[in-house]
Amino acid sequence: MKDLQEILAIARAVGWGAADILRSYYHGTIKDSDLEVQYKQNEPVTVADIAVSQYILENLQAALGNEDFAYISEETYESQSKLASNYVWIIDPLDGTKDFIKKTGEYAIHIALVKERRPVLAVVVVPEAEKLYYATKGGGTFRETRNGSIPVQVSSGKRIEDLTLVVSRSHRHEKLNYLLQNLPCQNQKSVGSVGCKIATIVEQQADIYISLSGKSAPKDWDIAAPELILTEAGGKFTYFDGTPLQYNTGDINQWGGLLASSSEYHEILCQQARDVLAHSNPSS
Numbered sequence: 001m002k003d004l005q006e007i008l009a010i011a012r013a014v015g016w017g018a019a020d021i022l023r024s025y026y027h028g029t030i031k032d033s034d035l036e037v038q039y040k041q042n043e044p045v046t047v048a049d050i051a052v053s054q055y056i057l058e059n060l061q062a063a064l065g066n067e068d069f070a071y072i073s074e075e076t077y078e079s080q081s082k083l084a085s086n087y088v089w090i091i092d093p094l095d096g097t098k099d100f101i102k103k104t105g106e107y108a109i110h111i112a113l114v115k116e117r118r119p120v121l122a123v124v125v126v127p128e129a130e131k132l133y134y135a136t137k138g139g140g141t142f143r144e145t146r147n148g149s150i151p152v153q154v155s156s157g158k159r160i161e162d163l164t165l166v167v168s169r170s171h172r173h174e175k176l177n178y179l180l181q182n183l184p185c186q187n188q189k190s191v192g193s194v195g196c197k198i199a200t201i202v203e204q205q206a207d208i209y210i211s212l213s214g215k216s217a218p219k220d221w222d223i224a225a226p227e228l229i230l231t232e233a234g235g236k237f238t239y240f241d242g243t244p245l246q247y248n249t250g251d252i253n254q255w256g257g258l259l260a261s262s263s264e265y266h267e268i269l270c271q272q273a274r275d276v277l278a279h280s281n282p283s284s
């Protein structure tokens, strides 16, 4: 098997190629740029999601094969069973499809390599910012642009009341709203896509992201790559009880509460989230 740095170079090249395809649909420069929006379990899917999924899978498989790796992409995922392979690629070809359709510019590509339930390599591309973030376990996080790569690190040194939360535009429900209203940090910024939310934290324009499942939950492909980008930049990303996230467990959903932060107040915020939920009206 190739070493992690060689695999990373392949994943970065595939990430930039995928960004070109998404931008051609987004800006209508591709022939037949009609998005043909359809709905799958209440979530929109467009021809851009499908074209990019195919591009990423074909290119990773051509370079890396199927012997050492299994592949999960949002658009091709079917089975509920855990994949037996030691190394699993977990791919979201277009995270933030709703924002892509609404043209907010806040959409991303997520490519993660998971080893035994934990991410070891991640690429998150934000095509409209022309930025690609990459990380390997223990190797730090880097932001790559046309001008090259530089390491990125999350900020610290603020008071807890001054922290800013990045929140979803589309996935809101009563219990999440109640939780957000009862935390000490009341500055909020709406950003589409989990990858873009984590990029906002890594770029030091926000400090916290909270996901709380309702009737539905985010999936492994929404979280795995952004998690490693944040944690390798010095942040933390855990369940509300402080335990690490797990991927390829047999249930693709990330149920419950997830908290991502620029680290300093992570444990306090997890405790507060647990306390607020313990006091919330159970019927809400």
Ligand SMILES: Nc1ncnc2c1ncn2[C@@H]1O[C@H](COP(=O)(O)O)[C@@H](OP(=O)(O)O)[C@H]1O
Binding pocket: 043, 074, 092, 094, 095, 096, 097, 098, 167, 168, 169, 170, 171, 191, 192, 193, 194, 211, 212, 213, 214, 216, 217, 218, 219, 222
């Ligand atoms: N509670 C939830 N239930 C289902 N999916 C969720 C979710 N919260 C976030 N997601 C997924 O996370 C991505 C970003 O959502 P948001 O912009 O609202 O934060 C979306 O992925 P896709 O666009 O790949 O479907 C969305 O489907």
Ligand SMILES: [Mg+2]
Binding pocket: 092, 094, 095, 096, 221, 222
């Ligand atoms: Mg997604």
